[in-house]
Amino acid sequence: MNQQIHDIILAHAGLPAGVEITDETDLYRAGMKSFASVQLMLALEEAFDIEFPEEMLNRATFRSASAIERAVSQISSATLVA
Amino acid sequence: MDASVTLLDQLIAEGLLIRTGVEGLYGRSGVFEDVIVRFEALVSRVGGADGAEVIRFPPAMTRRQLETSGYMKSFPQLAGTVHSFCGGDHDHMDLLATLDEGGDWTQKQEATDIALTPAACYPLYPMVAAQGPLPPGGRLFDVQSYCFRHEPSADPARMQLFRMREYVRAGTAEEVQAFRQRWIERAEEMIASLDLPYEVVPANDPFFGRAGRMMKVNQREQGLKLEMVIPVANAQPTACLSFNYHQDHFAHTWGVRLADGGPAHTSCVGFGLERIALALFRHHGLDPAAWPDNVRRVLWG
Numbered sequence A: 001m002n003q004q005i006h007d008i009i010l011a012h013a014g015l016p017a018g019v020e021i022t023d024e025t026d027l028y029r030a031g032m033k034s035f036a037s038v039q040l041m042l043a044l045e046e047a048f049d050i051e052f053p054e055e056m057l058n059r060a061t062f063r064s065a066s067a068i069e070r071a072v073s074q075i076s077s078a079t080l081v082a
Numbered sequence B: 001m002d003a004s005v006t007l008l009d010q011l012i013a014e015g016l017l018i019r020t021g022v023e024g025l026y027g028r029s030g031v032f033e034d035v036i037v038r039f040e041a042l043v044s045r046v047g048g049a050d051g052a053e054v055i056r057f058p059p060a061m062t063r064r065q066l067e068t069s070g071y072m073k074s075f076p077q078l079a080g081t082v083h084s085f086c087g088g089d090h091d092h093m094d095l096l097a098t099l100d101e102g103g104d105w106t107q108k109q110e111a112t113d114i115a116l117t118p119a120a121c122y123p124l125y126p127m128v129a130a131q132g133p134l135p136p137g138g139r140l141f142d143v144q145s146y147c148f149r150h151e152p153s154a155d156p157a158r159m160q161l162f163r164m165r166e167y168v169r170a171g172t173a174e175e176v177q178a179f180r181q182r183w184i185e186r187a188e189e190m191i192a193s194l195d196l197p198y199e200v201v202p203a204n205d206p207f208f209g210r211a212g213r214m215m216k217v218n219q220r221e222q223g224l225k226l227e228m229v230i231p232v233a234n235a236q237p238t239a240c241l242s243f244n245y246h247q248d249h250f251a252h253t254w255g256v257r258l259a260d261g262g263p264a265h266t267s268c269v270g271f272g273l274e275r276i277a278l279a280l281f282r283h284h285g286l287d288p289a290a291w292p293d294n295v296r297r298v299l300w301g
Helices: A002-012 A034-048 A065-081 B007-013 B030-050 B063-069 B089-100 B124-130 B173-193 B209-221 B249-254 B273-284 B293-300
Strands: B017-019 B026-028 B053-055 B060-062 B081-085 B109-116 B139-148 B161-171 B199-202 B225-230 B238-245 B265-272
Touching (some): A002 A034, A002 A065, B026 B030, B030 B139, B030 B293, B060 B063, B063 B109, B063 B124, B063 B249, B081 B089, B124 B139, B124 B249, B161 B273, B173 B238, B173 B265, B225 B273, B238 B273, B249 B265
Antiparallel strands (some): B139 B161, B161 B265, B199 B225, B225 B238, B238 B265
């Protein structure tokens, strides 16, 4: 999942060309704009067939690759339990 | 007062607003307009010494500009575009026949190059960008326009066509944030001098849909929009002024640049002129001649 998240970030976060990111890179500081974060959110939902609940639609959820991975795992496991 | 008689009913009965048959589209009387004129004069007295460049656009911008602005990403539900009949004689006959039958004659219309202005400062940013990099110290503008937002409502404070006066600052992050803070303080003094109850609160724009929910949260978390709310016609107070910090959004959208070529930041203070007039009528009565002396002095001198 980690590599897939990195690929989605590169494709949708609108980061300046040449920016390299690690799991912990703050994507907002790296140049992700508000609307790009929305595009990223929609792309993640499509790729992992999930829907972010309203309480997760904030900046913290999408701040870094590791934050995104935690959020996606949380939603996926909640879906499995349900 | 009978609670079932709304503020809108009273304004209509008094002749201050004139119904058209469409919610949110009203005529205004001379008395109503005089309040707007006097309030705008007050705004100019408070802000005039700053030396803003006065720019006026008609209540329209190019459709291309609306597209580039990203408005359709965020507020597709509010946008208005101007359509006109662009056909020939045959199409004209069809149009008249459709009208006769009570059908939808607007099907024969096509989008023109003109869109209605959604906020007074929208046509300003492409103009500023086209004029080249900002001088050191940035620029300051005074704009005013009728604005259109498609949101029919029985609330007289939610008109579809209304006027917005704005001061717009373009410069460095520090310059435009200092501008915004100064205007919050000035606005508090100004509205207090009109004996209106107010509160300045964090706010967000009405971004569309699920993606919009995230935009709203982002905007609030970053403190980018503050509103001055005043009770008008609802239990919830109405936003009558707003203080917006766009960060470098318009630098990326339009290419507004600092003297050194870096991205410019922008900020604006907006006065909802009809809403402020309505707040005055709501709190001081429907006859401005009978408003408290101190309020009259501020507005009419």
